[in-house]
Amino acid sequence: MSKLNASDIQGFVLRGYNLPVARYLFLHFEDATRARSLIARLLGHITTGQRWDAGKPQSTVNIAFTHRGLEHLELPLATLLTFPVEFQQGMRQRAALLGDTGVNSPDHWDPLWRNDHIHVHAWLGINGQSVEALDTRQAAIQSALDQTGGATILACQEAAAVFINGKPTTKEHFGFTDGFGNPDYLGVERSTQPGQGKLMPDGKTWAPLATGELLLGYADEAGELPVAPVPHLLAANGTFMVYRKLHQNVATFRAFLDRQAALYGGGKEKLAAKFIGRWRDGTPIERSPDKPDSSIAQDPNLSTDFTYGGDLAGARCPMGAHLRRVHPRDAFGFNGRLINRRRITRRGLPYGPFAAEDQPVSDADDRGVVFMALNASLSRQFEFVQQQWVQYGNDSHLGNDKDVLMGNHGGHGRFVVQGDSSNTNPPFVCSNLPDFVELRGGDYFFLPSITALGMIALGLVDPR
Amino acid sequence: MSNINGKVYALNVITPMKPWKTWILRTAFFVLDHVKPLQQDLVNLSFIEFARWVVIPRNDFPYLGGDQKKEVLKYDYLLFFSNFNGTWNQYIDAFSAVLSRGLNLIWRWSEKFPGSVPVTLFKEYIARVQFDTDYYYTAYPQATANDLKSAHIVQSSFDSLNLVAGQSNPQQFADAYLHFVLAVQDHLGETGEAPVVG
Amino acid sequence: MPNKNGSVYGLTILSPIIEDEKATPSHDLQIRNYLAKLSIREESPFAQAPGTHLARLVVMDDVIYVGMPACEEHLKSKYLVFESNCDGELDTYLTGLATNIPEHLDAIWKHCVGYPGAANCEAFVDYMKACQLDTTFYFAAVNDKSVPESLRALQTQSAVANFIATHQGADPVTLQRDFIEFAAHLESQPPPPPGSMGPYREIKTGGRNE
Numbered sequence: 001m002s003k004l005n006a007s008d009i010q011g012f013v014l015r016g017y018n019l020p021v022a023r024y025l026f027l028h029f030e031d032a033t034r035a036r037s038l039i040a041r042l043l044g045h046i047t048t049g050q051r052w053d054a055g056k057p058q059s060t061v062n063i064a065f066t067h068r069g070l071e072h073l074e075l076p077l078a079t080l081l082t083f084p085v086e087f088q089q090g091m092r093q094r095a096a097l098l099g100d101t102g103v104n105s106p107d108h109w110d111p112l113w114r115n116d117h118i119h120v121h122a123w124l125g126i127n128g129q130s131v132e133a134l135d136t137r138q139a140a141i142q143s144a145l146d147q148t149g150g151a152t153i154l155a156c157q158e159a160a161a162v163f164i165n166g167k168p169t170t171k172e173h174f175g176f177t178d179g180f181g182n183p184d185y186l187g188v189e190r191s192t193q194p195g196q197g198k199l200m201p202d203g204k205t206w207a208p209l210a211t212g213e214l215l216l217g218y219a220d221e222a223g224e225l226p227v228a229p230v231p232h233l234l235a236a237n238g239t240f241m242v243y244r245k246l247h248q249n250v251a252t253f254r255a256f257l258d259r260q261a262a263l264y265g266g267g268k269e270k271l272a273a274k275f276i277g278r279w280r281d282g283t284p285i286e287r288s289p290d291k292p293d294s295s296i297a298q299d300p301n302l303s304t305d306f307t308y309g310g311d312l313a314g315a316r317c318p319m320g321a322h323l324r325r326v327h328p329r330d331a332f333g334f335n336g337r338l339i340n341r342r343r344i345t346r347r348g349l350p351y352g353p354f355a356a357e358d359q360p361v362s363d364a365d366d367r368g369v370v371f372m373a374l375n376a377s378l379s380r381q382f383e384f385v386q387q388q389w390v391q392y393g394n395d396s397h398l399g400n401d402k403d404v405l406m407g408n409h410g411g412h413g414r415f416v417v418q419g420d421s422s423n424t425n426p427p428f429v430c431s432n433l434p435d436f437v438e439l440r441g442g443d444y445f446f447l448p449s450i451t452a453l454g455m456i457a458l459g460l461v462d463p464r
Numbered sequence: 465m466s467n468i469n470g471k472v473y474a475l476n477v478i479t480p481m482k483p484w485k486t487w488i489l490r491t492a493f494f495v496l497d498h499v500k501p502l503q504q505d506l507v508n509l510s511f512i513e514f515a516r517w518v519v520i521p522r523n524d525f526p527y528l529g530g531d532q533k534k535e536v537l538k539y540d541y542l543l544f545f546s547n548f549n550g551t552w553n554q555y556i557d558a559f560s561a562v563l564s565r566g567l568n569l570i571w572r573w574s575e576k577f578p579g580s581v582p583v584t585l586f587k588e589y590i591a592r593v594q595f596d597t598d599y600y601y602t603a604y605p606q607a608t609a610n611d612l613k614s615a616h617i618v619q620s621s622f623d624s625l626n627l628v629a630g631q632s633n634p635q636q637f638a639d640a641y642l643h644f645v646l647a648v649q650d651h652l653g654e655t656g657e658a659p660v661v662g
Numbered sequence: 663m664p665n666k667n668g669s670v671y672g673l674t675i676l677s678p679i680i681e682d683e684k685a686t687p688s689h690d691l692q693i694r695n696y697l698a699k700l701s702i703r704e705e706s707p708f709a710q711a712p713g714t715h716l717a718r719l720v721v722m723d724d725v726i727y728v729g730m731p732a733c734e735e736h737l738k739s740k741y742l743v744f745e746s747n748c749d750g751e752l753d754t755y756l757t758g759l760a761t762n763i764p765e766h767l768d769a770i771w772k773h774c775v776g777y778p779g780a781a782n783c784e785a786f787v788d789y790m791k792a793c794q795l796d797t798t799f800y801f802a803a804v805n806d807k808s809v810p811e812s813l814r815a816l817q818t819q820s821a822v823a824n825f826i827a828t829h830q831g832a833d834p835v836t837l838q839r840d841f842i843e844f845a846a847h848l849e850s851q852p853p854p855p856p857g858s859m860g861p862y863r864e865i866k867t868g869g870r871n872e
Binding site for chain 3: 469470472474476478479480490493496503507512513515517518519520524525527528529530531532533534535536537538539541543545547575576592593595596597598599600601602604605606611612613614618626630634635637638641645648651654657
């Protein structure tokens with residue numbers, strides 16, 4: 001396959017920057033000409049996928065557009081119509097399909113995302129080493145905005161890694177360690193780990209996924225070029241991004257866990273591990289069912305290398321655990337071939353103040369996670385996982401049961417922890433599940449290549 | 465008219481075949497039926513409730529006389545009726561990903577079949593040769609093939625436990641009950657509405 | 663026997679539809695209109711007659727032209743496709759249809775050539791067999807359970823899940839006593855009606871749903 005031209009791909013796509021703080025600006029365009037000149041001005045800021053041989057920069061910038069944003073940039077209608085239907089509709093119109101109902105329905109979203117007249121046109125993501133670095137970069141961007149009059153900033157969303165003892169971690173607000181499991185793709189240089197790619201026919205080793213599962217213009221796992229907008233030059237080296245602001249009800253979560261753990265023979269930490277599929281320190285319970293083990297959690301050769309073939313009944317990792325739902329590996333048989341086209345790359349960060357286990361929390365506190373996912377096809381990858389594996393359970397043989405942490409339960413529903421006959425691993429049923437997570441807004445974005453950005457800035461997109 | 469009822473989708477497909485190829489297809493079905501790999505793969509895919517292929521030789525369209533005109537056709541026809549769970553896209557994606565050889569063995573004898581891999585051309589072909597259902601009934605719209613299989617496991621485990629329930633002492637019953645829960649713990653998913661499609 | 667898989671029968675019927683230019687609307691459209699108004703739930707004719715797991719009715723207008731170099735050709739009649747996955751032997755099933763839902767059968771099939779009416783069971787069964795196609799390859803995920811058994815199992819599954827959820831940590835004496843009561847209650851409940859979406863809701867004393 002062709003070598004990737006890292007200078008043409010936005011860095012945000014190719015790697016997680018591992019910078020501890022971020023600020024996401026949401027822009028609105030008024031006038032197409034001024035907006036295009038703004039993009040031309042911002043081109044010099046955009047971080048590419050090239051390696052940082054001189055060390056990490058203080059801050060990075062990346063940009064993506066909603067379909068309405070592309071319309072306001074006056075891309076030709078013929079081009080706009082070649083974008084996938086789900087992207088044209090936008091995430092709000094897909095609410096029923098995504099299970100964004102009840103507390104997650106657009107009626108409850110932040111005003112930014114449910115304004116019928118002023119829509120989000122672009123996302124500008126700034127990642128940085130410190131809040132000061134973010135401020136500096138934002139000031140430079142503001143100056144470009146002032147000089148071109150190209151856009152207004154509708155809102156900013158702050159996000160930051162959870163700091164413990166002054167050091168950034170990959171923890172999230174429920175106390176779990178996140179940051180594992182981004183897929184490996186052919187040609188994308190990063191530190192790879194066994195378990196992140198696709199399973200080989202031997203059932204044990206892993207190989208990178210086809211590049212086209214992430215980037216448009218490359219062969220995908222189905223052995224073809226993924227469906228993409230035209231012209232090729234606009235789509236190639238680009239990808240689609242999902243942005244979802246997920247509020248976390250930490251108080252409800254802690255209370256629920258305490259109440260259920262009192263009845264559960266394995267104890268509170270084990271029950272928490274059963275929800276996700278990893279102990280709170282990140283040890284996969286499939287590998288270490290009885291206790292966390294930092295020698296596994298911190299070893300990249302072990303922390304994502306496991307399969308479910310030896311645990312088909314779910315006694316180690318429950319059938320409905322979050323990890324098992326969103327990345328079934330070989331759980332559906334056929335050596336994992338049914339799931340290779342359902343993988344996504346995640347790039348989000350938590351937002352809001354972190355509260356340790358012993359500190360008081362309230363559901364009303366503004367904290368949660370900014371969930372961002374990258375994939376070549378929104379409908380085949382993210383939407384499918386959300387609709388079929390998170391808000392539903394048939395593929396896992398769980399009927400209508402939803403993901404215990406992410407599902408919109410509304411006080412109903414069950415989570416079954418399969419077990420065995422030992423006292424410390426009994427079968428257990430959690431019922432009347434509350435909503436631990438609430439969607440507060442978001443949308444679908446297109447993250448173009450550097451070339452495509454240039455074409456957009458110059459108004460040179462030609463639909464042929 | 466709807467192809468969907470609850471959790472199940474009714475797919476109807478008709479494809480033309482040159483009559484001399486029909487015999488090869490019949491042989492292929494015989495092989496697939498007796499060598500058993502196709503049946504096993506279909507079982508493992510677990511989202512098909514019922515599926516059938518029907519060959520209609522060109523002279524065998526039902527003819528009842530009267531004013532009906534007899535058909536005069538060049539091609540034999542292969543009808544395919546499937547009752548499956550999940551979306552149309554998911555169904556074809558899955559078949560293309562894991563059953564492509566079996567599919568090719570069945571449909572390569574149909575005119576203009578592009579092969580089941582890669583999937584986009586395959587989907588275009590199916591969309592072209594699919595016709596829509598006018599009326600679709602299922603006795604259990606709230607259940608998928610998986611739900612049904614699980615339900616039968618629960619029923620049979622429950623019946624076994626019920627047999628001994630009255631005849632054991634509480635401790636014996638508690639042991640039998642644990643045994644019972646372990647047998648059914650993978651099969652307790654709720655049934656109900658299907659996810660909204662598009 | 664290709665039409666059978668275990669205890670399930672794959673019935674494929676292709677009935678030629680009457681071609682009559684003078685009929686307004688045409689016979690195929692009349693069938694479509696009737697089917698459009700027919701319930702697909704508990705009130706469906708296939709729920710009233712026994713033995714149908716899944717069934718479909720499709721008005722097949724014509725064969726489909728797949729494009730050059732294939733030849734274009736057309737059927738001289740339209741056909742009503744009846745695909746049924748049912749319990750038991752063919753004769754029993756067809757007789758069951760004729761006995762239980764003759765008005766629906768007549769309303770649909772009177773538009774088909776040579777249909778004798780459902781009043782005469784034997785003639786009806788012969789007519790259906792004359793329109794029957796042999797299934798070449800038949801697959802069934804669950805091929806050994808009847809419709810009533812399946813409906814009862816679904817009800818049991820739902821009730822058992824509730825019982826397990828509400829009896830965690832129960833002491834053995836309570837557990838046993840509750841289970842015996844639960845089993846008796848479950849056995850006395852009628853199975854949910856075929857075609858319905860879910861658990862049967864009992865109407866308790868006083869005639870109100872409590």
